[in-house]
């Protein structure tokens with residue numbers, strides 16, 4: 149008898165208790181397993197049963213019909229079988245494709261395990277519906293309409309408890325269940341990544357099917373601009389010539405809460421905001437979902453005269469959302485900032501010069517309950533030391549020679565009720581740091597030659613310096629630093645952001661709203677490869693110049709419209725191959741698709757192969773093998 153590990157033993161015991169008394173004792177069982185056991189028990193199935201041939205095998209004509217019905221899906225599944233799964237479990241697994249009734253139409257994989265599986269009829273022509281074989285991955289995935297993993301004694305029938313099976317249903321673009329993909333092996337050989345692999349394989353199969361079946365307009369969508377086009381993760385919607393959504397993959401159905409019966413009837417407008425024509429180029433386009441969250445879109449297949457909604461500005465009081473152009477790191481910063489918006493917590497913005505710290509501070513203010521009150525910005529580096537004091541704290545009438553007769557409120561009091569933004573705080577002279585600290589602690593300002601005045605404001609400070617290092621070096625007061633850094637937010641440099649195309653689109657639209665300006669492809673590729681030492685300031689400046697220089701009738705910004713210095717720097721910087729996604733109307737070809745997916749995953753993971761493999765849902769070893777097959781030398785492949 150097989151020795152069970154304690155947890156498997158306890159599952160076996162729990163199953164026995166459950167079958168005998170209907171009581172559940174193993175608390176760690178997955179809910180889908182519990183539901184399945186309950187269905188089996190309600191049907192009166194015995195765990196000792198051995199389904200007889202008559203009820204558990206279909207005859208040849210029925211099998212032939214099932215295979216014919218799945219022929220198209222077998223075509224999509226086979227390359228995935230071959231490409232992805234040979235690495236699984238060092239070849240000790242088998243792959244199974246079953247129809248929606250649980251009839252197995254195809255098996256492949258390790259011949260030795262196929263032979264063992266045959267003994268429990270895990271083979272072509274066998275029915276693995278739950279009603280016949282109790283809890284099992286194929287049957288339970290059909291019953292649940294969701295991926296299921298059934299390990300050892302989680303199988304309801306004792307005869308199947310040597311198996312570890314992972315299955316996921318395959319849906320067509322209208323959400324109809326068409327097949328189930330399963331990977332089975334001896335549970336000793338079970339690999340924890342199997343679930344991710346099966347899910348990835350199913351998504352690939354579903355997406356290949358959508359691409360092959362719908363020749364009209366296809367919109368690929370992703371929340372992350374860099375990950376767009378990975379083919380595995382994209383949400384895909386297919387649109388007919390009348391602008392109706394006729395098909396959508398699982399990710400898109402989830403994203404837009406599309407129900408099976410709605411497909412064919414839902415106008416594309418319902419998925420996005422405000423109408424706009426389908427763009428001509430291949431670059432990702434920024435759209436917004438109905439909740440106002442940004443989504444990147446790429447248009448493939450035949451362009452119909454479809455009109456879609458796109459890039460609606462965020463609501464007026466959500467200036468932070470306007471800054472969200474899709475970069476994950478920036479999005480996290482925005483999410484953190486939102487949590488403290490209405491709390492009395494000082495914010496310290498860190499980031500290289502030109503990353504947009506002041507713009508971010510303004511957005512914080514405009515998104516806060518103080519939006520109707522003043523936003524007062526003081527650049528601590530720009531003021532001569534002698535003047536900062538008066539500038540910040542104000543002075544009483546006649547306080548010093550040369551002062552205005554009526555005195556001055558000072559910037560801090562001007563910010564009363566609103567937000568005080570202290571830019572370049574790291575450059576504030578030490579002597580003044582003490583006075584500022586006192587204001588923050590006492591909430592009182594003492595103008596030169598005047599009396600203390602109560603003040604109340606939200607405080608945002610910004611610096612490109614490493615303030616802890618400044619504290620260490622004795623140039624910045626530790627107590628002030630801790631006072632300012634209630635929440636520290638670091639804005640990413642432009643070279644690390646994944647949303648450059650969208651940022652470019654936004655800035656161009658802002659500086660030339662009446663023109664559909666875009667970058668020429670070679671310029672866009674150079675922009676993507678450039679390290680942008682001046683960050684968004686440099687980018688925005690270059691685009692403003694380009695928008696002014698480019699000929700009236702030109703739509704594309706070429707080299708000649710760029711500031712000279714930048715054009716030279718761009719040409720010097722090492723180029724990258726522009727990301728192209730597989731042409732929609734080509735016959736699908738797995739090699740091309742996986743190549744594109746791998747390239748994108750590597751770019752999105754900034755060359756980190758472990759992260760890229762995780763993104764693709766394949767093992768690192770598989771990724772390395774595929775890179776070798778693609779003939780990518782290590783450095784190039786690393787992106």
Ligand SMILES: Nc1ncnc2c1ncn2[C@@H]1O[C@H](COP(=O)(O)OP(=O)(O)OP(=O)(O)O)[C@@H](O)[C@H]1O
Pocket residue numbers: 471499500501502503504505506507508571610611612654655684685686688
């Ligand atoms: N998201 C953005 N969209 C458009 N323009 C932007 C964006 N972020 C920054 N900019 C532009 O970049 C320039 C620099 O922005 P900002 O002054 O906010 O940066 P900063 O980090 O405060 O720079 P410094 O540290 O030098 O003060 C501004 O001209 C601003 O308009």
